Amino acid sequence: MSSNDIIVSLDIGTSKVRAIIGEVSNGTINIIGVGSADSEGIRKGAIVDIDQTVQSIRSAVEHAERMVGIQISDVYVGIQGNHIALQTNRGVVAVSNEDREIGEEDIERVVQAAKVVALPPEREIINLVPKQFLVDGLEGISDPRGMIGVRLEVEATIVTGAKTAIHNLMRCVEKAGLRISGVILMSLASGVMSLTKDEKTIGTVLTDIGAGSTTITIYEQGSLAAISTLPIGGEYVTNDIAYGLRTQSEQAEKIKLKYGCAFVADAAEDVKFKVTRMGSNVEKEFSQVDLASIIEPRMQEIFHLVRQEVRRLGYGDKVNGYVLTGGSVTMPGTLALAQAELESSVRIASPDYIGVRDPAYSSGVGMIQYVSKYMGVRGAAASTGKKTASRKSGTTASSKPGMFERLKNMFSEFI
Structure with missing residues (x-):
């Protein structure tokens, strides 16, 4: 090894x-x-x-x-x-080699030049994502190594975060x-795993629904265009189940994972389960439809907020599809509900490796x-x-x- x-x-x-x-x-x-x-x-x-x-x-x-x-x-x-934010910046350098061939050193210098940006003292750079390189004004170059030129520029997206x-x-x-x-x-990591090159080009929203938050990342013209985080996720669904069935959060989470369905129309009336009510030892029986009627409104709200946020970021009409990922999208019925709420093409992305x-x-x-x-x-x-x-x-x-x-x-x- x-x-x-x-x-x-x-x-x-x-x-x-x-x-x-x-x-x-x-x-x-x-x-x-x-x-x-x-x-x-x-x-x-x-x-x-x-x-x-x-x-x-x-x-x-x-x-x-x-x-x-x-x-x-x-x-x-x-x-x-x-706390994550994006900003664009450009870097410009003169090619240092006598034969004007662009090498690693030139690329390093131009990227460092793009990092020279005024930042508040409480923020620092996490990642720098080159959108494109320009050689003597020629645009759209993804890798300028080995090219001949006098002036090298980079247009980059700088990802910053709170120190x-x-x-x-x-x-x-x-x-x-x-x-x-x-x-x-x-x-950025999820985008590499979840999105195809074409999806990044035409304008796609990568929506990662976790337990405590939902991260919205918009890709356009092949690169990162906007990012936003909503403080809502699968934990809220669990809390609703705990409140609706009057049981403990730990049991509500287990019920959600085993019997949960995000779309009432897809839930089965004959699938039953028993719940120990809080404050007593009495068990009450519920059906999957009862559970879905608690889950669906909250999941609807999450997708509604996602769509609203995409509009707020100014990409309402520019988006050609949504890709869902994260632990909270594994629930049956999530895809059907997302397609209905987002009124767009939606797919769920997951890794294609054994065990994950x-x-x-x-x-x-x-x-x-x-x-x-x-x-x-x-x-x-x-x-x-x-x-x-x-x-x-x-x-x-x-x-x-x-x-x-x-x-x-x-x-x-x-x-």
């Missing part, structure tokens, strides 16, 4: 923390280990208790380690939330004894594909002996400079 590259992604969500181990061999990705743990200390996608979050990360990583029999030292961490949120996330991972190889915007064929794993698997495709495999875990040593030394002091160095050199992501 040490001869192949290992990439580990860490998806820290509101309901689950997932660690996914991918092995890259000759350009092919295999998912060899998956670990998940219940998320403690996170509300609506934001960290509210560092110690509990650290414990959840450790549990998920240990679960993945036991599955594969190796020790994880380095991880790529996904970030999302309503507090980024550093708290990094702090949790470091306290769990792991080194951070890179921080990746979840929506579930929309809940889209972000985690997407991060592995993203790293393999754009960032090259850096800081990936090597042999078992090295992992043990590096994990022990994965303290805050030793890992922080490496992390910022990597963020600083994110230019290589999309080239």
Whole structure:
């Protein structure tokens, strides 16, 4: 295994923390280990208790380690939330080679030039996504290496986030004894996994419905165009079930997963289940139709808010379809309800790898594909002996400079 590259992604969500181990061999990705743990200390996608979050990360990583029999030292961490913002900027440099051939150094310089942007002190750059390169005014170039020119420009989308949120996330991972190889915007990772090249070009809304929040990412003309996060998700459906059936949230979640249906028309009257009522030992029987009549209005509201947000962002008429992903879209009837509410073509995206064929794993698997495709495999875990040593030394002091160095050199992501 040490001869192949290992990439580990860490998806820290509101309901689950997932660690996914991918092995890259000759350009092919295999998912060899998956670990998940219940998320403690996170509300609506934001960290509210560092110690509990650290414990959840450790549990998920240990679960993945036991599955594969190796020790994880380095991880790529996904970030999302309503603090994420996009802005466009351009970088311009003169080609340095005497023969005017554009090389790696020129691309590095022009991307660094695009990163020179005025940011408030509380924000920092997470990712930089080149939209296109221009050589002597010629537009639409995706990779200018080897071309001849005098002036090189890049038009890029800069992804920024709140320093507090980024550093708290990094702090949790470091306290769990792991080194951070890179921080990746979840929506970018999900886009790599979930959307085709044509979907990114014609205008598509990638809607990731998690437990505590729904992330809306709009792709247009092949790149990231807009992003927004709504503080509503599958947790609200669970709360409605708990209230409607007068039972505990834990039991409501189990009922939702086993019997839930998002579309009343698709629910079966003859599917029955019993619920222990809160405050008594009496069990009451309900049908799947009863449950669906609680779930459908909340899911309708989520899709209504998604459509409203797309309009607010100014893409109401420019969108040619929706792609759904995230743990909350696995419920039967979700697709039919989404098509009715969004009045557009809708499909559900999920990874096509054994063991992770579930929309809940889209972000985690997407991060592995993203790293393999754009960032090259850096800081990936090597042999078992090295992992043990590096994990022990994965303290805050030793890992922080490496992390910022990597963020600083994110230019290589999309080239």
